[in-house]
Amino acid sequence: MKDIIETLRAGSGQEFINLSAGNPVILPEVEQLWRDCTAELLAGPEYGEVVCRYGSSQGYQPLIDAVLADFNQRYGLNLTDRNILITPGSQSIYFYAANAFGGYTAPPPSPPDQGGATATQSPPYQGGARGGSLKKIVLPLSPDYTGYGGVSLIPEAVVACKPTLDIDAGAHRFKYRPDFSQLSIDQTTGCVIFSRPCNPTGNVLTDDEVKKIADLAAAFDVPVLVDSAYGPPFPSLNFTEMTPIFGGNIVHCMSLSKAGLPGERIGIAIGDEKIIQILESFQTNMCIHSPRYGQAIATRAIASGALADISINVIRPYYQSKFAIVESTLEQAMPKDLPWFLHRGEGAIFAWLWLKDLPMTDWELYQELKKVGVIVVPGSSFFPGLREDWQHKHECLRISLTATNDEIETAMKRLAQMVEKLYQSVDS
Numbered sequence: 001m002k003d004i005i006e007t008l009r010a011g012s013g014q015e016f017i018n019l020s021a022g023n024p025v026i027l028p029e030v031e032q033l034w035r036d037c038t039a040e041l042l043a044g045p046e047y048g049e050v051v052c053r054y055g056s057s058q059g060y061q062p063l064i065d066a067v068l069a070d071f072n073q074r075y076g077l078n079l080t081d082r083n084i085l086i087t088p089g090s091q092s093i094y095f096y097a098a099n100a101f102g103g104y105t106a107p108p109p110s111p112p113d114q115g116g117a118t119a120t121q122s123p124p125y126q127g128g129a130r131g132g133s134l135k136k137i138v139l140p141l142s143p144d145y146t147g148y149g150g151v152s153l154i155p156e157a158v159v160a161c162k163p164t165l166d167i168d169a170g171a172h173r174f175k176y177r178p179d180f181s182q183l184s185i186d187q188t189t190g191c192v193i194f195s196r197p198c199n200p201t202g203n204v205l206t207d208d209e210v211k212k213i214a215d216l217a218a219a220f221d222v223p224v225l226v227d228s229a230y231g232p233p234f235p236s237l238n239f240t241e242m243t244p245i246f247g248g249n250i251v252h253c254m255s256l257s258k259a260g261l262p263g264e265r266i267g268i269a270i271g272d273e274k275i276i277q278i279l280e281s282f283q284t285n286m287c288i289h290s291p292r293y294g295q296a297i298a299t300r301a302i303a304s305g306a307l308a309d310i311s312i313n314v315i316r317p318y319y320q321s322k323f324a325i326v327e328s329t330l331e332q333a334m335p336k337d338l339p340w341f342l343h344r345g346e347g348a349i350f351a352w353l354w355l356k357d358l359p360m361t362d363w364e365l366y367q368e369l370k371k372v373g374v375i376v377v378p379g380s381s382f383f384p385g386l387r388e389d390w391q392h393k394h395e396c397l398r399i400s401l402t403a404t405n406d407e408i409e410t411a412m413k414r415l416a417q418m419v420e421k422l423y424q425s426v427d428s
């Protein structure tokens with residue numbers, strides 16, 4: 001990312017098609033929704049209450065009520081307001097969980113002095129809580145969101161599981177699936193996290209896969225955080241059918257960032273009261289609460305149903321049509337006999353391309369693509385916690401769907417030309 005920012009800043013007269021962005025596009029209908037909600041807030045008596053007051057750590061009560069009513073009605077749930085926590089962006093939920101449930105547990109306290117003449121000596125200092133055992137943050141399907149990489153204060157606590165690859169060679173498509181023979185969730189697991197739909201791949205784990213992971217974790221009372229930053233009901237960036245799953249040890253985590261409010265920092269966690277309380281305590285200590293202006297406008301957009309509508313009718317079709325352009329251009333421009341595989345586009349705002357046996361690393365290819373004015377993200381950044389050597393980690397690219405149709409088409413053609421040349425140079 002640092003290199004991308006520096007490249008764009010340096011400019012040096014070169015025009016780039018930037019397919020690296022994680023920022024959502026500002027769609028006019030979405031911006032208008034937030035303007036309208038803001039105008040309503042400004043015109044009403046609530047403004048001062050919202051902006052000039054501290055609030056509860058759990059969140060702005062009208063927003064909690066709006067989420068509650070929406071989810072109970074939409075999914076037939078029986079949530080109470082104790083099942084909901086509003087956070088400053090969803091990234092913070094993973095940070096709270098990773099550090100509340102994962103990392104080093106404190107060693108057991110030494111037994112109290114039994115009243116002898118000499119006081120028992122305290123154990124030697126072992127570096128904060130490091131004397132305890134390590135509770136891991138398990139990422140069951142690698143690659144996954146790069147933001148999980150730094151989520152724990154104890155970097156070695158984040159461990160990811162290598163997937164199996166479901167390849168359709170004739171169609172040049174593939175899909176990652178969790179490898180349950182490798183996935184280990186036990187008493188050393190603090191929590192489990194995965195994104196669904198997935199950034200960077202657009203993968204959507206099936207309902208059965210989610211339930212299987214949750215069941216494995218439930219046996220050890222381990223919370224499972226399902227990162228639904230791209231999921232329904234907002235922003236609904238799923239291009240395939242998927243059902244959000246609730247209950248037990250599952251914490252359904254949402255973000256309003258991809259629904260047009262990344263700057264307002266709103267995340268929503270829905271789960272068991274005991275888990276929510278722990279996350280809330282962490283939040284109180286860390287930042288007290290999420291800013292209230294964003295929460296107040298989100299309340300209006302959710303309660304009126306406008307956010308769910310705009311998600312399905314504007315946000316989803318926008319990115320889905322961009323994915324179709326990536327797909328059709330690659331199909332046209334990529335040589336049929338090369339081992340290129342596009343991940344099934346099941347959601348999110350990215351396409352993920354695997355170039356099997358790529359004759360250079362993903363990082364080198366990224367540098368080569370810059371020379372023809374195309375910026376993508378090297379795929380190796382998206383395997384946090386996967387420490388083993390795996391050639392595949394260096395054979396993928398993430399392509400953002402945030403550019404214009406023409407830009408995407410041009411960039412995919414340049415990419416195809418480049419890839420063809422690279423593989424030819426090895427053959428000759």
Ligand SMILES: Cc1ncc(COP(=O)(O)O)c(C=O)c1O
Pocket residue numbers: 022088089090091092145147195198199227229254255256257262265266267
């Ligand atoms: C999968 C995933 N989870 C979480 C986040 C963080 O989102 P937020 O803005 O809600 O903190 C992102 C942001 O891009 C993301 O892609």
